[in-house]
Amino acid sequence: MVNISPIPAFQDNYIWLITNNKQAVVVDPGQAAPVEQVLAERELTLTGILITHHHHDHTGGVEALLDNWPQARVYAPASEPLPAQGAIAVSDGDHVTLPELGLEFEIMAVPGHTLGHIAYYEANGVAGEPLLFCGDTLFSGGCGRLFEGTAEQMHHSLTRFAALPDPTRVYCTHEYTQANLAFCHAVEPNNVELQKYLQKVAKLRQQGIPTLPSSIGQEKAINVFLRPHLEGVKASAQAHEGAELNENIKVFAALRRWKDAF
Ligand SMILES: [Zn+2]
Structure with missing residues (x-):
């Protein structure tokens, strides 16, 4: 049985560990030391590394991990600088098979935060729940900043x-949930699902428990960046922007600008 757990790194990053309690694959190891510590404690063999985009807080640990685990396969976006020699470049529609874990990911191109950003989607998943490793594209209650791509690209992703x-x-x-929800609340003060989730997240954070993973259903109910098509979200964005926003993409772009300054 595969289980997935977060390895905290830096201030608020999570490196996700996917393991069958023998072999392990990590996603976006920005640091090697916290990964090595967990591998040693749990007596795991590192067999793979999945990279979503080129930012250092997602790739900084790759070289050091490969020094210890030279047989580990590294997958990374084809259109960004590869994090290590021998890394396997993947792009939209490619499949990444991890036979040791019984998982097969489909690659989704999701530009916006960076231009070559990819996500890893596993349709069969674990216990009937598909898996999405989305890097810095989607956060609970938020989305990545537009460092390289356009609002249009991010909206499409x-x-x-x-x-x-x-x-x-x-x-x-990233553990950005609580701050993100404050913004969602400013946009949708009357969203009842959001109010429930705010309370749940506050309790988790008080106890130092990660708020992740989230789910697509949860995010569709509370994350304003997935809700620009809704009348209430549009009205708030228009009021803040002081202009009429007659397309979802324009509402999305206004929300992103608003959040950047929030
Ligand atoms: Zn990033």
């Missing part, structure tokens, strides 16, 4: 995520 099944577990790479 998030629309692809929103089309995935509701039970899909969403493994985001």
